[in-house]
Amino acid sequence: MIEITNITKKFDKTVAVDNLSLSVNAGSVLGLVGSNGSGKSTLLRILSGVYEADEGEVIIDGKSLFDNPKAKGICCFIPDFPFFYNNSTIDNIAFLYRDLYPNWSEKEFERYCSVFPIKKDEKIINMSKGMQRQAALILALSTCPKYLLLDEIFDGLDPVVRQLLKKILIENVAERDMTVIIASHNLRELEDLCDRVCLMHKGKLLMEREIDAIKLGLRKVQIAFSDVPLDQNLFDGIDVLNIWRNGNIFNITIRGAEDEFIPKLNSLNPVYLSVLPLTLEEIFISEMGAAGYDINSII
Amino acid sequence: MTSTVSFKEKFKQAFSFFKWDLKSCSGTLAVFGILASVATTIILTLCLVAGFNESSLFYSLSLVYEDSISQFDMSIKIFQYASAGIIYLMTTFFTIFYTVKIFSYLHNKRKADLYGSLPVGRITLYFTKAASAFIFSVVPTLFFLGIISIISICFGQPIVNEVNQMYLKIIMGAFASISAYGLVSVCCGTTLNSVIMFIAVCIAYPLSAMFIKGTISGFFFGFYSGVFRDHFIMNALNPLAAYDGINIIYWIIFSLTCLASAAFLVKKRKTERAQSSFAYYLPCHLVKVLVAFLSGMFLGVLFGSLNVLSDGFLGFIFGFLLGSIPAFIICHLIFYKGFSRLIKTSVPLGCLIIAVITCMALCNYDVFGYNEFIPNADNIKSAGLYISNYTYINSDENFKETIHNMADDFSDDKSKNEIIELHKELVNNQYSNSSDKFESVWYNMLSDNFSIGDHPLYGVSYRMNNSTVTTRVYTTNILEESSIFSGYFSRPIHDCSEIMSKKKYIEKYSGMTHANNDDITNFSVCGRRKNTLSVYSDVISQYNDNTDRSDYDKCEKIRKAFIKDFKENEKDYEKVMYHLLHEFGEQDYYYYDYYDYYDNSEVFDEAKELYPDIVCAIDLCADNTYNSDYIPTIFSSASNGIYSEVFERYMIPKSFTNTLKALQEADILNSNLTLK
Numbered sequence: 012m013i014e015i016t017n018i019t020k021k022f023d024k025t026v027a028v029d030n031l032s033l034s035v036n037a038g039s040v041l042g043l044v045g046s047n048g049s050g051k052s053t054l055l056r057i058l059s060g061v062y063e064a065d066e067g068e069v070i071i072d073g074k075s076l077f078d079n080p081k082a083k084g085i086c087c088f089i090p091d092f093p094f095f096y097n098n099s100t101i102d103n104i105a106f107l108y109r110d111l112y113p114n115w116s117e118k119e120f121e122r123y124c125s126v127f128p129i130k131k132d133e134k135i136i137n138m139s140k141g142m143q144r145q146a147a148l149i150l151a152l153s154t155c156p157k158y159l160l161l162d163e164i165f166d167g168l169d170p171v172v173r174q175l176l177k178k179i180l181i182e183n184v185a186e187r188d189m190t191v192i193i194a195s196h197n198l199r200e201l202e203d204l205c206d207r208v209c210l211m212h213k214g215k216l217l218m219e220r221e222i223d224a225i226k227l228g229l230r231k232v233q234i235a236f237s238d239v240p241l242d243q244n245l246f247d248g249i250d251v252l253n254i255w256r257n258g259n260i261f262n263i264t265i266r267g268a269e270d271e272f273i274p275k276l277n278s279l280n281p282v283y284l285s286v287l288p289l290t291l292e293e294i295f296i297s298e299m300g301a302a303g304y305d306i307n308s309i310i
Numbered sequence: 311m312t313s314t315v316s317f318k319e320k321f322k323q324a325f326s327f328f329k330w331d332l333k334s335c336s337g338t339l340a341v342f343g344i345l346a347s348v349a350t351t352i353i354l355t356l357c358l359v360a361g362f363n364e365s366s367l368f369y370s371l372s373l374v375y376e377d378s379i380s381q382f383d384m385s386i387k388i389f390q391y392a393s394a395g396i397i398y399l400m401t402t403f404f405t406i407f408y409t410v411k412i413f414s415y416l417h418n419k420r421k422a423d424l425y426g427s428l429p430v431g432r433i434t435l436y437f438t439k440a441a442s443a444f445i446f447s448v449v450p451t452l453f454f455l456g457i458i459s460i461i462s463i464c465f466g467q468p469i470v471n472e473v474n475q476m477y478l479k480i481i482m483g484a485f486a487s488i489s490a491y492g493l494v495s496v497c498c499g500t501t502l503n504s505v506i507m508f509i510a511v512c513i514a515y516p517l518s519a520m521f522i523k524g525t526i527s528g529f530f531f532g533f534y535s536g537v538f539r540d541h542f543i544m545n546a547l548n549p550l551a552a553y554d555g556i557n558i559i560y561w562i563i564f565s566l567t568c569l570a571s572a573a574f575l576v577k578k579r580k581t582e583r584a585q586s587s588f589a590y591y592l593p594c595h596l597v598k599v600l601v602a603f604l605s606g607m608f609l610g611v612l613f614g615s616l617n618v619l620s621d622g623f624l625g626f627i628f629g630f631l632l633g634s635i636p637a638f639i640i641c642h643l644i645f646y647k648g649f650s651r652l653i654k655t656s657v658p659l660g661c662l663i664i665a666v667i668t669c670m671a672l673c674n675y676d677v678f679g680y681n682e683f684i685p686n687a688d689n690i691k692s693a694g695l696y697i698s699n700y701t702y703i704n705s706d707e708n709f710k711e712t713i714h715n716m717a718d719d720f721s722d723d724k725s726k727n728e729i730i731e732l733h734k735e736l737v738n739n740q741y742s743n744s745s746d747k748f749e750s751v752w753y754n755m756l757s758d759n760f761s762i763g764d765h766p767l768y769g770v771s772y773r774m775n776n777s778t779v780t781t782r783v784y785t786t787n788i789l790e791e792s793s794i795f796s797g798y799f800s801r802p803i804h805d806c807s808e809i810m811s812k813k814k815y816i817e818k819y820s821g822m823t824h825a826n827n828d829d830i831t832n833f834s835v836c837g838r839r840k841n842t843l844s845v846y847s848d849v850i851s852q853y854n855d856n857t858d859r860s861d862y863d864k865c866e867k868i869r870k871a872f873i874k875d876f877k878e879n880e881k882d883y884e885k886v887m888y889h890l891l892h893e894f895g896e897q898d899y900y901y902y903d904y905y906d907y908y909d910n911s912e913v914f915d916e917a918k919e920l921y922p923d924i925v926c927a928i929d930l931c932a933d934n935t936y937n938s939d940y941i942p943t944i945f946s947s948a949s950n951g952i953y954s955e956v957f958e959r960y961m962i963p964k965s966f967t968n969t970l971k972a973l974q975e976a977d978i979l980n981s982n983l984t985l986k
Contacts, residue, residue, distance in 0.1 A: 022582060061426030061581050078577065080323070084429035094420035096334055103333060110326035111429055 012037050013058065013158065013190065018067030020053055020214075027053040028064070029214035035192060037157075038184055042201035042222075043194035044295055045211030046304050051194035052091060054211070055160050058192065059088030071158065084113045087156035091163040093147040095135040101146050102131045105153065112154035120153035126175065141167035148176065152183070158190045159183075165197040177204050198291040210295065212302050222291070228266055229294050234276055235260045235283035249275055252297045264289065264297040323430045324438040331442040335408055339446060342404050346454045349400075350393045354461065357389040386467040390458055394473040397454050398480060402553060405447035405484045406491065410505060412443045413495035416576075417504065422584040436576045440492050440569065447484040452477065475555055483553030486561045489568035490549035496572045496579055497593045499586040503645055507597050510641075514600040515547040521607040524755025528747050529673035531681045531740045532782030534766060535754060536709055587646050591655075598641040599658045606634030606666065614748030622745035623674045627667055634663060674747070681740065684733050685772050685780065693729040694719035696769030696783070700810045700890070702821035702932060702956045705829065709766065710781075717771040717779045719818075725809055732806055733770045736784050811887040816876070821932035821956045823873055829932045832957075833865045835978050836914045837926030837985035847978050847985055864976040871972035872928065872960065882963045885924060888917040889959040913959065923964045925983045926973070931957045 013035040020028040028050040035041050043051040056062040058069060063077045074082040095104070101124065109115050124131055127145045129138070135146045144167055151159060159180075165173055177200065183189040195201055201208065201222075208225060210218040218225075229252070236259045239245075246254070246263065249272045253264040260283075265272050269286055276284055289297070332339075415421045415435075425435065455476060459469045491508050498504040523544065527535035538544055542560035545551030552561040575590060583589035606629070613629030614622040638659045642652050676682065694716025695701075703712050720726060768784040809815060817823055821830070835847045876886065884891065892913075914927045933956070962969050964983075973979040980986055 056423065056426070056581075059427040061423055063580070078432050080319075080429040080431050080434075083427065086427070086429075088423070088427040090420070090423040090427075092420055092423075094418070094424040098334065098337075103330075106333070107326055107330045111323060113429075 012072065013192075014070040015054075015058070016067050016070070018054075018057060018064040018069065020050070020057060020062060020064050026214050028057065030067070031211075031214070031216050032067075033209065033216065033219060035190060037190050038188040039206045040180065040184060040191045040193070040204055042205035042208040043192060043211060044196070044198060044201065044208055044291075045217075046213075046299060048213075049211040050214040051211055052162050053214075055088065055162050055192065055194055056090075058158075059083070059086055059160050061088070084111070085157040086160065087112075087151040087154050087158070088160040089144070089147045089151050089162065089164060091166070093143060095143065095146075097134070097136050099135050100132050101129065101135065101149060104135075104150055105131075108150055108154055112156075114155040114157075116153060116155050119155060120149070123149040123152050123179075126179070127172070139167070141169060141172065144168060145172060152179065155187065156189065157187075158192070161191065161193045161195075163195055163197075164193060165195055165200045173200060180204065198295055202291040208291070210298055212299060212304060217302055218298055225291075225294055226288055227268075229289045229297065230265050230267075230269060230272075231287045231289050231293065232263045232265055232272075232276065233260065233283070233285045233287075234263065234279075234281045236279070237282050240279055245279065246276075252301050264293070320431070320434050324434055324441070327430070327435065327438040328442050328445070331412055331439070332446070335411065335442075335446055338404070338407060338411070339450060342400065342450055345400060346397050346450070349396045350454065350458060353393040353396070354389050357385040357392075382465075383467055386462055386465045387470055390462050390467070390470050390473050393458050394455055394476050397451055397458075398476050398553075401447060401451040401480055402483065402487075402550070405443070405487055406508075408446045409443045409488050409491045410501060412439045412446075413492055413504070414501045415439070416495050416579070416589075417499060417501045417584055419582075419584045422581045426581050432577050432579075433573045436492070436496075436573060437569075440488055440572075443488045443492075444484055447488070448481055451480050451484075455480075478558070479553050479555035482555060482558060482561050483550065486549035486552035486565045486568075489565040489572070490547075493568040493572040493575075494593060496575045497588060497590040499583045499588050503587060506644060507593060510597045510601055511593075512548045512550050514597070514604045516545050516551070518600055518604045518607070519544045519546070520755040521604070521611065521751070524751040524753075525607075525611075525670070525673060527754035527785075528750035529676075529681075531737075532683075532784060533680075534710055534713070534769075534781070534783035535785065536766065536783075594645050595655065595658050598638055598645070598655075599662050601641050602634040602638040602659055603662060603666065605637035606630040606663075609633030610666075610670075611748050611751045615745055615752065617745040622748045623670065625745070626670060626674075626748060630666060630670075631663065634659065634666075682737060683780070683782070684730060684737055685774065687723065687726050687730055689775055690726060691773040691775055691777075692718050692721035693726045693773070694769075694771040695729050695732070695806060695809055696766065696771075696819075697806065697810060698767050699956060700958070701769075701819045702825055703819070704824060704826060706826075713766075713769045713771050713781050713783060714779050715771075716769070717773040717781070719771075719814070720809065728806055728809055729770055729772075732768070733782065736768060736770075736782075807891050811890045813876075813883060816887070821930050821958055822869060822928075822960065823876075825930070825932040825956070827862050827866055830862075830865060830930060831933055832929065832931035833868075834929045835926050835973060835985065836911050836929060836959075837979070837983075838918075840982075840984050868928070868969065868972045868976060871968035872962075872966065875966040875968045879965055882965050885917070885921045885963045886960050886966075888921070888924075888961045889913055889927070892916075914961070917961050921961070921963065924961045925964055925966075925970060926962050926979065926985065928960045928962060928969075929957065930959075 013033075015031060015033040015035075017030050017032050018028055019026065019030050027048075031050075031054065043054065045051050053062065057064050058076070060076050060078065060083045069076045071082045071086065076082045076086075105120060109117075127149055129142055129145055129149065135143055138146065144164060148164070164176070168176065180189075180191055181204070184191060191204075193201065193204070205222050207220065208218075208222050209216055220228075239259055250266040251263055252266055255262045273284075273286065415425045428435075430438075455473065459473065462469055462473075490511075491504070494508050494511075495501075495504045498507060523535060523538045527533055527538075540556055542557040545554075545557075546560075546564070549561075549564070552564075579589050588594050608629075609632050610626040610628075610630035613619075613632075614626035616625065618625035619628055638656070639652065642655065643649070646652075672678070694713070696703075696713055696716060703709055720729070766783045766785050769781065771779060771781045773779055837847075879886075914924075917927070918924050962973075964970070970979065970983065974981065978986060
């Protein structure tokens, strides 16, 4: 289990992570989403021991993580731009990892090398971006980590490999109780993979919930009136996150249970009313809009 | 909450990284191996095929020339020295190269992600990297030195001392350089800044130290600048100086301190400082201040010596400000990539300017009265005197200590007053113009570093009534002789021959009594043949390449006999010391012309006229660390540029029977006491 308690990380005057607390259970997949510069990558670097938090602490399985080789031995981090030396091949990085990671599995290494279409003795630096990520994944998965930290891992991967990766991750979570934390802007992929999602903005945690609960909790409603009621507070008593009006037609994002807000909307005598679930991307935009981060406030 | 990692596990991790680094540096190691092999082969081939039999080549390689050695053996010696020298130079370069490459893991954000997330402690990682750099630098070099040694032994030649010393020099140099660069790397955010800072410290520190030394010696007339020679302080922050193989204890302490500091800092270092200018700013301030000081001193001393603004000191201030401020700003622009924080970080520059100008004012106006100090005879218990041409100090003695101990030599009023009189003359003759002082800084700062040598000419030492010892040593600059720089002072004419010719003084400070045999450059006997005027017979001559060991043995026997006679014989003392008592000052050229002296047998003839029982005269010239130096030929009138400084002439009366017997046994005198 990962316990993050009140961590803050500043870069000079910029607060990248601001007093953030979070718990990640073993065997779960957590998605980190958020605006650019919201602190997702910084959080992952703190969780992997690259950065030290200015305040607060990160405990992994009861051990402080920073500069603790034992705790780091069960974690593996793939950054958004993995580093490879000019002459690095999968084979010669495995040469280092084999001795460093206590759970390194030669069997898994061979297996992943055969699963992903990459040559072990090819120079990684000459590979495409997607191939480089696959190389990083082969090495990371071969360490059999208990905690796998992935930053923008889907970036550059083709749809087939994305599916393959998701399958492998789910398999590892199911079989080995591996915990995965993924920071990504690819919400479509996270939607399939994550149990929980954390929404970050300006270093703070805006929301952290089970993905099903998020999906169930937010609805996209289209409602049309022959005559729009004159009442100024038309949707009073309903938790409206976003509202967009086109003449007599309203598109509204509502937080809450359908059986609570539908009777209220019906009481307004609409000529048309439809309720649809939101995609994660729509949820993200709604929540960020509520936090003052929407297109209208940017432009 | 934290868990400890066993030493075995740490070692395993360290070894993994070592293997990893070995793989990444294998290309560079191969380049080193190929270059070293090729260079060694070329030199061996040239030595075996071409051969070398040039004594001048030996001198230029600082090797001891041996007459008895065959041309082939000499070639092998040259092979040893030349190939080891090339490998030594290559190592210096490659060590820096490996080190820069290995420590670059601290200076790249992507590398920092990789290394930061790996399950290894930061300190373990740092030490592993340092050890890798050290092993990559030293092991291949020692391997090649070993090969050179084996080749030489196979050819029947022992390993020359210079090659033996290189083992230690390379180990020490690599250790100090890697430790220092490692510390700089931890403090810097980029590899470029680390390299610039390392080079800046290696260059700016010794030059700054030279300026300080030059200023102290130039402004404190009477201060013995020899204390700076080979002193660790002159290169304290320049780890490349550890390759000289001197001050070993200091370099070990320095390297360990660098390693310990780096280990402490690397644990606290913020990983995100990679690719930003600095992780820790202290070294940056240090380098900026050093460079500002150096350029300020350069322009300041230049303007001071050129008497800009019609006053040396004002010229110095103007030059210092003109040099230091722009240098500081340029350093800031290089390190910070712009003007940000310039004003905020300028406090050290302000402090530097105030400190330097204050110190220079204190020196220039001799606020503490150092230069004018002459004690009152009533205030001293005893005194001692050193005059370079008459006082021999053995090369294994510490000059400063000897001068210090001289304070107890003479406690009689007459001697004390004579010494004070000479001291007064020296002080009165010193220059007072500040531009002259600034001019002398140039000479003083260079005197050691280019082996031009600094020569203590006169020294006085006083035991004060409160038992403290005060010494003053007056040095001239040899460039004065070539009129490149103006002199310090005009020569004193005060006659101290009575002190110098005292029996106690001769026994304690003459070359005859205690010079090392190998330091004697000329030993000759002047006498008369049956029907001719005075002639000389050489026993040892530096201009005679045929001098062999038996001549040194002869010399040794004659000296022993002379010392015995000198101790036992009281009545003929004045005859023996005739030359010093009558000719003091006549031959007091700082660099006496050997040939003039050699031809001058008039003194012997004069002495013989006055004391007919004088049989012959023994002349001795000796050099050592303090009394002579190798001087570039352009500054000398002697053909090979070597001067002997201590020269002594003793008249040998008939009563010196042991000496005369030894001279006869040495086949110099006939049985009728004429020269053969």
